Amino acid sequence: MRRTLLTVSYDGTNYAGWQRQQNAVSVQQVLEEALGKLLNREVSTIGGGRTDAGVHALGQKALIREPIDIFIPTEKLPAAVNAYLPQDIRVLGAETVTPDFHPLRRPARKTYIYKIFNAPVMPPVYRLYAAFERRGLDVLAMMKAAVFFVGTHDFRGFSSTGTEVQTTVRDIYALDVVKTKDMISITASGNGFLYNMVRIIAGTLLYVGLGKINADDIPEIIKSGDRNRAGKTMPAHGLILHEIEYIF
Amino acid sequence: MRRTLLTVSYDGTNYAGWQRQQNAVSVQQVLEEALGKLLNREVSTIGGGRTDAGVHALGQKALIREPIDIFIPTEKLPAAVNAYLPQDIRVLGAETVTPDFHPLRRPARKTYIYKIFNAPVMPPVYRLYAAFERRGLDVLAMMKAAVFFVGTHDFRGFSSTGTEVQTTVRDIYALDVVKTKDMISITASGNGFLYNMVRIIAGTLLYVGLGKINADDIPEIIKSGDRNRAGKTMPAHGLILHEIEYIF
Numbered sequence: 001m002r003r004t005l006l007t008v009s010y011d012g013t014n015y016a017g018w019q020r021q022q023n024a025v026s027v028q029q030v031l032e033e034a035l036g037k038l039l040n041r042e043v044s045t046i047g048g049g050r051t052d053a054g055v056h057a058l059g060q061k062a063l064i065r066e067p068i069d070i071f072i073p074t075e076k077l078p079a080a081v082n083a084y085l086p087q088d089i090r091v092l093g094a095e096t097v098t099p100d101f102h103p104l105r106r107p108a109r110k111t112y113i114y115k116i117f118n119a120p121v122m123p124p125v126y127r128l129y130a131a132f133e134r135r136g137l138d139v140l141a142m143m144k145a146a147v148f149f150v151g152t153h154d155f156r157g158f159s160s161t162g163t164e165v166q167t168t169v170r171d172i173y174a175l176d177v178v179k180t181k182d183m184i185s186i187t188a189s190g191n192g193f194l195y196n197m198v199r200i201i202a203g204t205l206l207y208v209g210l211g212k213i214n215a216d217d218i219p220e221i222i223k224s225g226d227r228n229r230a231g232k233t234m235p236a237h238g239l240i241l242h243e244i245e246y247i248f
Numbered sequence: 249m250r251r252t253l254l255t256v257s258y259d260g261t262n263y264a265g266w267q268r269q270q271n272a273v274s275v276q277q278v279l280e281e282a283l284g285k286l287l288n289r290e291v292s293t294i295g296g297g298r299t300d301a302g303v304h305a306l307g308q309k310a311l312i313r314e315p316i317d318i319f320i321p322t323e324k325l326p327a328a329v330n331a332y333l334p335q336d337i338r339v340l341g342a343e344t345v346t347p348d349f350h351p352l353r354r355p356a357r358k359t360y361i362y363k364i365f366n367a368p369v370m371p372p373v374y375r376l377y378a379a380f381e382r383r384g385l386d387v388l389a390m391m392k393a394a395v396f397f398v399g400t401h402d403f404r405g406f407s408s409t410g411t412e413v414q415t416t417v418r419d420i421y422a423l424d425v426v427k428t429k430d431m432i433s434i435t436a437s438g439n440g441f442l443y444n445m446v447r448i449i450a451g452t453l454l455y456v457g458l459g460k461i462n463a464d465d466i467p468e469i470i471k472s473g474d475r476n477r478a479g480k481t482m483p484a485h486g487l488i489l490h491e492i493e494y495i496f
Contacts, residue, residue: 124257
């Protein structure tokens with residue numbers, strides 16, 4: 001009897017997000033159905049993080065809830081499940097975890113990457129995986145602003161309403177802005193993120209890049225807790241859940 | 249009266265290649281129709297390079313054949329045409345060229361990039377823009393092999409039949425193999441490439457990486473002119489026409 005944790009990667013373009021829901025196809029549902037066919041029984045999973053409709057994942061985690069006496073060795077499980085999955089969802093890895101492991105309660109470092117393509121026109125090969133901004137951006141100002149987000153802060157001004165949370169305090173371990181040719185990558189690592197938080201931080205950095213928000217005002221904007229003082233919520237398709245690392 | 253050269257970028261996934269043809273939708277046809285709607289007349293174009301079905305382009309060139317008295321300034325043309333184009337084709341730029349300019353006869357440096365994702369499983373976000381190889385590859389051997397392609401050679405063993413050409417001799421200016429995490433990028437620059445040549449070179453480098461072909465045998469394989477001694481033709485979707493630079 002093993003408890004198995006999967007690493008799952010997906011193209012979120014055609015899904016209503018990670019979380020199983022009524023009246024729309026989610027990644028979790030398709031994964032559970034594939035696992036169900038493989039193991040010939042009902043399977044349910046717990047994800048490591050909810051990703052919204054259109055958001056991608058390189059390293060989502062999914063715990064198979066039921067301790068199953070799987071006849072397939074753990075290391076062979078990814079290839080076996082992938083045979084039942086569509087091309088836009090892949091299980092990249094599988095590992096055995098202790099019976100008390102819970103993907104949402106275990107301390108973790110989560111890393112998201114938000115991409116903004118910044119040029120007068122967007123080449124189509126990037127359109128599904130990056131937001132687009134035609135106006136020139138002051139990337140140095142964005143880098144300067146990013147530093148103020150690092151640390152333990154109450155991020156209630158950087159979240160959308162919709163999910164009940166016990167606290168809006170989060171630790172951001174790193175927030176890096178990198179520009180490679182015309183692509184700006186905003187990498188955010190932390191112990192967790194509020195609903196839409198990465199997309200709002202990206203939108204706030206965009207506003208800094210546009211000169212709508214002054215980089216030096218970021219500490220004051222965070223402190224205010226006022227959603228209206230932060231930037232816009234950036235579109236889903238520019239976001240990818242890059243990695244979840246558990247502190248086992 | 250101006251002659252206008254466009255820089256065109258496209259996602260080749262849903263097209264039967266660049267070249268206009270019967271019974272299938274090509275990029276050229278869609279571009280010409282968009283230009284036709286914008287200029288309210290029939291427009292024909294000459295491409296800078298033929299890309300096959302499924303091949304992408306970042307910097308394809310397209311000459312508008314007719315010298316038209318365009319009422320739109322050249323620098324505003326991209327945005328104007330883009331309003332008539334689907335999301336998977338974009339005009340990135342436009343420039344005025346001399347009346348004798350011909351995109352296929354003018355000396356040019358063409359650069360293609362072939363991408364191979366090399367890991368046990370392919371994350372879905374890469375699947376439309378990179379080939380996939382699960383087996384481990386000896387990238388250093390691939391780098392070593394690549395050097396032998398550089399220079400002026402008769403590449404008849406590295407082409408598929410299908411297009412009549414006056415000569416199968418081509419100059420390769422650079423052939424670089426770079427690995428970033430699990431993604432191998434093969435960048436090929438030259439004065440021109442034969443039909444399927446970049447995909448066959450990529451397939452030959454893949455075979456070197458797999459140990460099926462010895463890097464030191466490449467000069468002899470090129471010299472033999474024998475298609476059967478080269479590697480396989482890699483799939484179209486891993487290839488992108490990166491840039492065409494004219495020596496004006």
